Amino acid sequence: MHQENFIPYEYEVLSEDQALERSRQFLELMNSRRTVREFSSRPVPEEIIKNIVKVAGTAPSGAHKQPYTFCVVSNDELKSKIRAMAEQEEFINYNGRMSDDWIEDLKVFGTNYQKLFIEEAPYLIVVFKKSYNLDDGEKTRNYYVNESVGIAVGMLLSAIHNAGLAALTHTPSPMNFLAEALGRPKNEKAYLNIPVGYPKEDAKVPNIQRKSLDDIAKFYR
Secondary structure (H helix, E strand, C coil), rough: HHHHHHCCCCCCCCCCCHHHHHHHHHHHHEEECCCCCCCCCCCHEEEEHHHHHHHHHCCCCCCCCCEEEEEEEEEHHHHHHHHHHHHHHHHHHHHHHCCCCHHHHHHHHHHCCCCCHHHHHHHEEEEEEEEEEEEECEECCEEEEHHHHHHHHHHHHHHHCCCCCCCCEEEECCHHHHHHHCCCCEEEEEEEEEECCCCCCCCCCCCCCCHHHHHHCCCCC
């Protein structure tokens, strides 16, 4: 370990009561988060989106390589192009690629191949993962790419909700068209398309319940 590469860690010391209260408040905030498919035309200041992306950029990553690019799309013409390309792939998905069980599981969400939300949302945040870096044409390795990008996306979604905005994790498969539409380099592969904005005032979400703590966690005391 080279001590010259390290700096003191600065953090806020909380009492047990303060930590417990913060954890409760954050749980209450995040438990109200829902996936939204109906967006308002109300504009969102770009500075808010920049701050949200910066939060994602604070995520831990393998060897601190930060193997991701967040492409923020607000251009209406480009959003329309992405929607058309996405619907072309989604039509094939709903008419042959996806299994009958998959189609049945999606019925509760009322989804189909049409993706109006891509044009409705004021922003698309298209997340790309970098399997490797290109430095002056030379390849350099990245590590734990899927894990690193997944953690960053989780923090991105939390930051979106914290700012009072709504989001949708859209995963059209295959997603190669996103790299084509946005002119991304060959070392980047689309990971998620995330429409972001304010929800419509009359937006509705499926009446579903989250699993309980006992269903998702085991404590080994």
